[in-house]
Amino acid sequence: EDKVVQSPLSLVVHEGDTVTLNCSYEVTNFRSLLWYKQEKKAPTFLFMLTSSGIEKKSGRLSSILDKKELFSILNITATQTGDSAIYLCARGPNAGGTSYGKLTFGQGTILTVHP
């Protein structure tokens, strides 16, 4: 079955904490794994991961993909109140196909950062 499962579903932390968000999936033959941040509006692109074991970083955020164990993690260090949002993980299209736009999303992790 083509499921993407995120955990935890919600998380409450205090400013300065480090958080790790998890994303597991079942289909193996895909092109990419993407992470998005959604506040009150549209999902904002964070990372696209295509290779296993290679970490991507952007400021306090980092992410890595493990294609053998079928999961990805998103780390946020020194959290700030502005990090409060829903974090979405999505499996990209199947490898070898022509589609770029069909993503399968997880249910999201709601992160709340208190001052």
Add this chain to the structure above:
Amino acid sequence: KAGVTQTPRYLIKTRGQQVTLSCSPISGHRSVSWYQQTPGQGLQFLFEYFSETQRNKGNFPGRFSGRQFSNSRSEMNVSTLELGDSALYLCASSSYTGELFFGEGSRLTVL
């Protein structure tokens, strides 16, 4: 560089009516995808268009349709609206790299 633009941002319709939503992708992006987001089902793929051709379709009834124009702008249409169609409809554009960028969405309320 302008992002993905969706119009209208908010709209209210009644059951049985139809609605058309518009999306202008990022300049140079030829792939446009549509998603429905609801609290219960999350983000679900509706369809994808590339060079005016539907390349992929999600598991939605035939009341949901779309098209893409030669300038890559896309529209989606929902006919015979039902209460359950109330949702945030998101459009995303992508280039050959596979990164998808979303618009602000069109929030549809069906009364």
